[in-house]
Amino acid sequence: MSLPSVEPLIEKLGQALTPYFSSPDSQPIIVGIETGGAWIAERLQQRVAPGAELGSLNISFYRDDFTRSGLHPTVKPSSLPTDIDDRTIILVDDVLHSGRTVRAAMNEIFDYGRPQQIILAILIDRGEREIPIQADFVGATLELDPGSHIKLEGPDPLRLVIKSLESHAG
Amino acid sequence: MPDNLNLQLDNNGRLRHFLSIEGLNQSILTEILDTAESFTSVADRTIKKVPILRGITVANLFFEASTRTRSTFELAEQRLSADILSLNVDTSATVKGESLLDTLQNLEAMQIDMFVIRHQDSGSAHFFAQHVRPGVSVLNAGDGQHEHPTQAMLDMYTIRHYKKDFSGLRVAIVGDILHSRVARSQIHALNLLNTAEIRVIAPRTLLPVATESLGVSVYEDLESGLKDVDVVIMLRLQKERMRGALLPSEKEYFRKYGLSQERLKLARPDAIVMHPGPANRGVEIESSVMDGNQSVILQQVSFGISVRMAVMAMIVGQSGGDS
Numbered sequence: 402m403s404l405p406s407v408e409p410l411i412e413k414l415g416q417a418l419t420p421y422f423s424s425p426d427s428q429p430i431i432v433g434i435e436t437g438g439a440w441i442a443e444r445l446q447q448r449v450a451p452g453a454e455l456g457s458l459n460i461s462f463y464r465d466d467f468t469r470s471g472l473h474p475t476v477k478p479s480s481l482p483t484d485i486d487d488r489t490i491i492l493v494d495d496v497l498h499s500g501r502t503v504r505a506a507m508n509e510i511f512d513y514g515r516p517q518q519i520i521l522a523i524l525i526d527r528g529e530r531e532i533p534i535q536a537d538f539v540g541a542t543l544e545l546d547p548g549s550h551i552k553l554e555g556p557d558p559l560r561l562v563i564k565s566l567e568s569h570a571g
Numbered sequence: 572m573p574d575n576l577n578l579q580l581d582n583n584g585r586l587r588h589f590l591s592i593e594g595l596n597q598s599i600l601t602e603i604l605d606t607a608e609s610f611t612s613v614a615d616r617t618i619k620k621v622p623i624l625r626g627i628t629v630a631n632l633f634f635e636a637s638t639r640t641r642s643t644f645e646l647a648e649q650r651l652s653a654d655i656l657s658l659n660v661d662t663s664a665t666v667k668g669e670s671l672l673d674t675l676q677n678l679e680a681m682q683i684d685m686f687v688i689r690h691q692d693s694g695s696a697h698f699f700a701q702h703v704r705p706g707v708s709v710l711n712a713g714d715g716q717h718e719h720p721t722q723a724m725l726d727m728y729t730i731r732h733y734k735k736d737f738s739g740l741r742v743a744i745v746g747d748i749l750h751s752r753v754a755r756s757q758i759h760a761l762n763l764l765n766t767a768e769i770r771v772i773a774p775r776t777l778l779p780v781a782t783e784s785l786g787v788s789v790y791e792d793l794e795s796g797l798k799d800v801d802v803v804i805m806l807r808l809q810k811e812r813m814r815g816a817l818l819p820s821e822k823e824y825f826r827k828y829g830l831s832q833e834r835l836k837l838a839r840p841d842a843i844v845m846h847p848g849p850a851n852r853g854v855e856i857e858s859s860v861m862d863g864n865q866s867v868i869l870q871q872v873s874f875g876i877s878v879r880m881a882v883m884a885m886i887v888g889q890s891g892g893d894s
Contacts, residue, residue, distance in 0.1 A: 459609070462621035462884075471888030478609040512618040 404551075407524070407559040410540030411441060414522050415448040417538045418491060421520065422450040429489035429520070430482055432456040434506050437495030437553035439477075441524055444559070445493060456481040463505035485514040495553040497523040500534035525561065527551060578700050586885050588700045588709045591718040592759035600763055604728050606881035607874070613650055614876070623884050624653035630683045631657040632674070633712070634690040639848050639872055640712050640722065644687050647879035656683070671695065675702055683707065685883065693717035693752075708886045716752055721882060722847050723756030725875040727764060729867055730802055732874065733843050737764040743796055743838075744787075745772040746806030746828060746855050749779050749817075753847045754806055762786050772796035774828070776817040793828050797837040805830050805846045805856050821854050831857045835865065843867045 421429050431453055433442025439457040446455050458479045461472055492506060503521060510516060523536040527543050545551060550564045579588040579595070586599060613621055629648045633641050641657070648655045660674070669677075671690075678686070686709045688696050693715030700709040713719040734740055742761055748754045748771050761769050762785075769787040771778065782789050790796030797803065808824060818824050835844065844856075844866045852858045861868060 462613075462623055467623055467888050469888075472606050472609070472884055478612045480612070483615075508622070512616055512620065514617050 404543075404561040404563065405541050407553070407561060410524055411444050411448065411559075414441075414524070414538055414540050415445055418445065418520075418522060419449055421489060421491065422453065427489065428453050429491045430454045430456055430485060431491045431493060432458060432481065432506075432510070434492070434494040434502060435459045435477055435479075437524075437555070438493045440553065440556045440559060441495060442491075442493040443556075445491075445522070454482045458506050458509055460502060460505040460509055463509045465501055465505065479509065481510070481513050485510070485516050487515070487517045489518045489520065490516045491520045491522055493522050495524045496551055497521075497526045497534075497536055497539075498529055499531040501532065503534050504532060524553065525551060578697065586882070588696075589720055589882050589886065590696045590700055590709065590711045592720045592723050592756045592763070593718065595763065597763045597765070600724070600727065600760060603724050603878065603881050603885065604731055606885060607724075607728055607877040610650075610877040610880040610884070611874075613880070614873075619650050620652050621650065622652045624648065624651035624887060626654075627684045627887065628654045628656065628682060629685040629687060629883075630678050630681075631655065631687045631712075632660055632678075632689070633658070634660040634688070634695075635713070637689055637712070639875065640689065640719075643872065643875040644710075644712060644721075644879050647876050647883065648687075650876065651880055651883060653685075653883075656681075671698065672702060675699060679704060679707065685710065685886070687712050689713045691715055710882065710886075713752055716750055716755075718756045718759075719752040719847075720756050720760075721875070721879050722753050723760045724882065725871055725878040726753075726757055726804065726845060726847070727760050728874045728878050729845060729871050730843075732870075733867060734801055737761070737766045740766050740802060741768045741770065741800040742766055742802040742804065743770040743772055743790075743800040744804045744806065745793065745796070745830065747777045747809050748773045748782065748806070749777045750809040751806050755785075757804065758785050758787055770796050770800065772828070774818070793830075794834060794837055797834060800838045801842055803830065803835070803838055803842055803844050805844065805850070807847070807849060808851055808855050810851075821851075825854055829853070829855055829857060830860050832859055832863070835860055835863075845871055848872070 431442045431446050433439035435457050446453050459477060464470060521536045522538040524540040525543055526536055526539045527545050552562050552564060554560050554562055579590045581587045613619055631644055645655060684707060686699055688699055689712040695714045696709055696711035703709060711720055744754050758769060770790055771782060771787045772790045772793050842865060844860060846868045850856055850861060
């Protein structure tokens with residue numbers, strides 16, 4: 402199957418998100434989920450709001466399958482701006498699938514503070530949700546075989562690939 | 572029954588208990604250090620907690636007094652969201668004559684998932700690990716004169732934090748090696764991490780028999796031993812473990828083996844000074860060195876929390892699949 406190229410999808414997300422950056426007094430924080438989401442978050446920041454604060458989340462401490470999957474010490478630790486209270490957070494990830502990653506990311510965000518609002522922006526929504534989480538903005542929607550695994554490779558260039566894997570928790 | 576050294580690893584070579592540095596390998600040590608690094612940021616959050624040990628009950632059994640080790644273990648457990656039970660065993664059942672095995676079985680009946688144990692007898696953590704139910708893990712917080720593996724790992728973390736790479740380092744461990752479980756664990760860890768040179772500096776009476784066989788060079792003279800080292804680890808003079816006339820007096824000890832400003836100048840100018848605590852000011856280390864700008868003694872304490880979090884998280888998360 403042919404996969405869309407990534408840059409136009411980021412462009413589309415950027416346009417959709419622009420209105421959130423209209424007020425100079427309340428700029429959202431753009432937060433990407435490591436590693437794919439963090440690459441997209443950085444691109445969005447460059448395109449839409451080069452002055453906006455950027456954060457990243459490594460959700461491995463928050464995964465609901467931690468006792469099975471363990472830690473990945475090579476993944477960068479989370480970094481969020483010190484004060485996220487009452488801010489708008491644009492949460493960015495590459496692929497939305499079961500919804501569990503986003504749930505873990507939101508749990509982690511609330512351990513840093515109490516944001517006023519979280520907006521979810523996703524590059525690829527491949528459906529097959531296991532919990533009721535939906536994105537506010539989606540680059541593209543794809544239907545894939547249940548056994549397959551779509552992955553964003555990068556950071557330069559960013560490119561989508563499909564891998565056949567027995568399971569993926571994303 | 573598996574032998575003592577392999578007891579702490581499962582069939583896939585993953586950490587199951589954490590009993591001694593001896594018997595582990597370089598890749599596990601490095602994984603502990605890397606994992607600890609990712610936990611340091613938890614302390615900067617509004618809510619200093621991650622849910623890794625949620626639902627897990629940890630019992631801290633301290634048959635011997637401890638301040639730093641016990642409180643940093645407790646904080647590490649709390650920051651991982653564990654439920655914890657801390658027993659001061661000098662004031663409890665064993666004093667009334669209960670055996671170690673009975674204490675263990677009674678606690679297991681309370682559905683404890685993980686034990687952190689400090690005991691005056693060498694081998695007691697192994698003993699616990701041999702007798703716990705499958706799925707229950709044991710961490711050694713110091714057993715007799717044998718090992719204190721989490722202390723050694725926080726020391727390795729501290730060294731790596733300041734010096735990056737072990738392969739070019741000269742590390743001196745100074746003092747009461749004979750009674751020190753910390754020194755024994757440190758020497759194993761430094762060797763596994765390929766430290767260029769490990770020196771132990773002590774009077775003969777405070778050295779174990781055949782110290783050289785541990786892969787260290789032995790110095791009886793502090794001044795020649797300190798020359799050009801990158802790391803100086805001072806050990807506490809363990810007055811409570813001294814039997815017999817191993818030393819003339821504390822004053823005499825300081826005169827020959829105490830770390831003073833003057834003597835520290837023999838080490839490399841960027842050398843760091845470490846001490847596992849509690850330190851006897853004026854006995855093994857001069858106050859001004861302890862509070863000086865080469866001292867990283869308090870940083871060691873902070874790193875201890877992340878390192879203990881890392882070990883517990885690695886035991887609980889059995890690792891595997893990609894993310």
